[in-house]
Amino acid sequence: MASVYQQYYTKSDEITKYMINKLSVTPHSLVLEPCAGDGVFIEALLNKEQDITIDAFELDPHEAAKLIYKYDNNKNVVIKNEDTLLHEDFINGHYDGRYDFIIANPPYGAWQDYEKREQLKHIYPNLYIKETYSTFLYLSISLLKEKGRLVFITPDTYLNLHMHTFLRKYILQHTKVEEISIFPASFFPGVNFGYSKLSIITLVKTSNNIEIFNNKIRIISNFKESMNLLNQDNTKSTIIDQKEILNNTSYAFIYSDDNYLNNLLKHSSVYIGDIANCVTGIYTGDDKKYIKVSNHTIKNSKNYEIINTAEIAKTTKPDLNGFDANLFIPMIKGGNTRFLKKDRWFINWSRGAVAFYKTNKKSRFQNSQYYFKQGIAVPMVSSNTVTASLINYRIFDQSIVGVFSKNNDYILFLLGFFNTSICTKLLRLINPSANNSANYIKKLPIIIPDTNTILHINGLVETILAAKNLDDDTSYIENELNDIFNVLYYENREKNIIKNKQPELFEL
Numbered sequence: 079m080a081s082v083y084q085q086y087y088t089k090s091d092e093i094t095k096y097m098i099n100k101l102s103v104t105p106h107s108l109v110l111e112p113c114a115g116d117g118v119f120i121e122a123l124l125n126k127e128q129d130i131t132i133d134a135f136e137l138d139p140h141e142a143a144k145l146i147y148k149y150d151n152n153k154n155v156v157i158k159n160e161d162t163l164l165h166e167d168f169i170n171g172h173y174d175g176r177y178d179f180i181i182a183n184p185p186y187g188a189w190q191d192y193e194k195r196e197q198l199k200h201i202y203p204n205l206y207i208k209e210t211y212s213t214f215l216y217l218s219i220s221l222l223k224e225k226g227r228l229v230f231i232t233p234d235t236y237l238n239l240h241m242h243t244f245l246r247k248y249i250l251q252h253t254k255v256e257e258i259s260i261f262p263a264s265f266f267p268g269v270n271f272g273y274s275k276l277s278i279i280t281l282v283k284t285s286n287n288i289e290i291f292n293n294k295i296r297i298i299s300n301f302k303e304s305m306n307l308l309n310q311d312n313t314k315s316t317i318i319d320q321k322e323i324l325n326n327t328s329y330a331f332i333y334s335d336d337n338y339l340n341n342l343l344k345h346s347s348v349y350i351g352d353i354a355n356c357v358t359g360i361y362t363g364d365d366k367k368y369i370k371v372s373n374h375t376i377k378n379s380k381n382y383e384i385i386n387t388a389e390i391a392k393t394t395k396p397d398l399n400g401f402d403a404n405l406f407i408p409m410i411k412g413g414n415t416r417f418l419k420k421d422r423w424f425i426n427w428s429r430g431a432v433a434f435y436k437t438n439k440k441s442r443f444q445n446s447q448y449y450f451k452q453g454i455a456v457p458m459v460s461s462n463t464v465t466a467s468l469i470n471y472r473i474f475d476q477s478i479v480g481v482f483s484k485n486n487d488y489i490l491f492l493l494g495f496f497n498t499s500i501c502t503k504l505l506r507l508i509n510p511s512a513n514n515s516a517n518y519i520k521k522l523p524i525i526i527p528d529t530n531t532i533l534h535i536n537g538l539v540e541t542i543l544a545a546k547n548l549d550d551d552t553s554y555i556e557n558e559l560n561d562i563f564n565v566l567y568y569e570n571r572e573k574n575i576i577k578n579k580q581p582e583l584f585e586l
């Protein structure tokens with residue numbers, strides 16, 4: 079049942095200690111523990127201060143029974159075996175502003191049956207309820223008293239991901255965020271998410287807009303071990319104004335020591351979204367059936383059939399309705415390859431198959447006006463650095479964001495940019511996770527240099543493409559490209575910020 083309850087318990091003394099210190103409970107106060115598990119926070123709270131009353135909720139009847147038994151003699155600890163998110167007094171607003179302190183390690187991504195999902199959507203209409211922790215955070219803030227304190231440990235995805243925009247706005251408008259510590263999920267014994275880090279947020283509820291306006295948030299990162307939560311050794315502390323974050327697009331927590339890059343992200347005169355359309359590609363609805371692969375050395379290909387060359391269509395310009403014959407065409411899928419992806423994957427493009435993609439409920443025949451056009455393929459997920467390759471008039475699937483320049487002169491230039499370290503740096507500032515969805519790519523600031531520089535970059539990219547085609551080494555040219563883009567981004571700093579428009583761009 080782990081996926082329903084998501085029982086990852088706080089088995090790290092350093093994390094517990096840090097969270098209890100941050101909460102700073104005071105005598106005679108009322109504390110809420112909305113997802114108690116085996117009661118690690120209840121125990122630590124009582125060790126710190128006995129003169130408090132704790133309301134604790136736990137959904138799992140076995141864990142709740144153990145806690146009820148354990149605190150049978152303590153009238154100040156009230157255990158409820160209930161679903162916190164559906165508790166009557168919480169959702170009807172009667173308990174809004176009730177608690178002095180709230181501490182939690184809520185379930186992350188707990189599986190909800192469809193009926194409960196519908197119920198939660200109805201109660202919390204603006205939240206991304208699939209990710210349970212965010213609903214706990216939202217509800218808990220509403221239950222906090224004015225000046226009440228809250229400390230939560232959660233994944234750090236709510237700081238930047240698009241689907242948590244509403245939650246971020248709610249936090250920023252109703253609380254003073256004191257501190258956010260961001261550290262590897264591996265500090266949490268037994269838990270390891272590939273997709274995000276963990277964070278501990280400490281905040282104070284307030285309805286005073288002036289306090290919010292003047293509030294400074296401390297973001298601590300660069301932790302090497304969990305002990306650093308307590309001793310702060312070699313950690314990095316960045317102070318940001320809460321009002322700055324409220325001004326950011328979708329209230330994203332963009333922070334970096336590099337003020338110039340921060341400024342550029344917010345005030346660039348041109349963004350990728352201004353000069354290119356960024357879209358995701360097709361999903362067949364049944365890839366194992368409709369997709370084949372050239373050979374099984376290709377990553378993640380072992381469940382796919384090998385294509386026979388006779389099955390591959392000769393034409394380079396397929397019709398959007400498919401062929402009369404049962405033929406396949408090359409398709410670009412995810413996977414980190416720079417500049418040039420050879421034909422490795424093939425999609426069935428017969429009339430019957432295309433009709434299936436267009437009508438089947440699970441399939442996505444999306445953005446088809448961009449199929450078979452020239453553009454740039456950026457994989458949705460990239461492990462370390464962002465990579466990009468030329469689409470070369472092929473179809474691309476939903477693991478790719480296709481970037482289609484509105485001006486053909488910029489295609490190679492943009493292909494170069496997406497393969498540079500500055501591009502990765504900017505994209506990770508917009509969204510620190512490995513996800514490169516179209517929404518984030520559109521927000522990348524792009525600097526368009528003079529025509530000669532563009533021609534020079536285009537020439538280098540063409541050389542790389544030709545060399546890659548012959549499987550030659552291109553690292554020295556790639557390094558040169560990287561340096562050119564670094565100069566473009568770091569020199570003429572003032573010119574890159576909004577006051578000076580880049581006029582040639584607008585003559586498209």
Ligand SMILES: C[S@@+](CC[C@H](N)C(=O)[O-])C[C@H]1O[C@@H](n2cnc3c(N)ncnc32)[C@H](O)[C@@H]1O
Pocket residue numbers: 082083084085086087088089112113114115116117118119135136137138141160161162163182183184185186188
């Ligand atoms: C991540 S664990 C944390 C437990 C404990 N606070 C700790 O830090 O070790 C989350 C707990 O919340 C419980 N839980 C999950 N969904 C819940 C819900 N909707 N209402 C109340 N408790 C819930 C789970 O059974 C689990 O014990």
